[in-house]
Amino acid sequence: MKPGIGVNRFGGSAITYWGQGVARKWQKLETDGGKLFDNIVQATARDLLAEAITRIETAGHQIVMHIHDEVAIDEPVDSGITVTDICALMNEVPDWATGLPIDAAGYECDFYQKD
Incomplete structure (x- = not known):
């Protein structure tokens, strides 16, 4: 939810979104290209199945x-x-x-x- 560009924990740019973090509380999270690629591959496999x-x-x-x-x-x-x-x-x-x-x-x- 609410994707955007933010600053990651290393001070660089990152894709961010709101999701459930520690203790299942909503917080701003970050993602990376590897995680996005994995999600695309899994979604494609699901669609093929x-x-x-x-x-x-x-x-x-x-x-x-x-x-x-x-x-x-x-x-x-x-x-x-x-x-x-x-x-x-x-x-x-x-x-x-x-x-x-x-x-x-x-x-x-x-x-x-x-x-």
């Missing part, structure tokens, strides 16, 4: 949960759908992300586990 979820559900598959950059799908054993098929849906690059390298990987199991 949201579009992939929509494609997977539109194709008729039941997503039971998603965790960070993963989706868990409950698919009947005899459906003929493979992990490769689902990865292909996830690898479709939206027009707004043309040129962005995307490469989904997956695995099949009877219960959720980390690969």
Whole structure:
């Protein structure tokens, strides 16, 4: 809230904003390019996942949960759908992300586990 340019703790210029600091009290905070870049990357990854979820559900598959950059799908054993098929849906690059390298990987199991 209320972004601006201010002075950081070292006396240099910094991007500032109002947020919750120590003891959850509102105060003027500062940020830097690294934090901004990280937020942009995470927001882009979230948008890509949201579009992939929509494609997977539109194709008729039941997503039971998603965790960070993963989706868990409950698919009947005899459906003929493979992990490769689902990865292909996830690898479709939206027009707004043309040129962005995307490469989904997956695995099949009877219960959720980390690969």
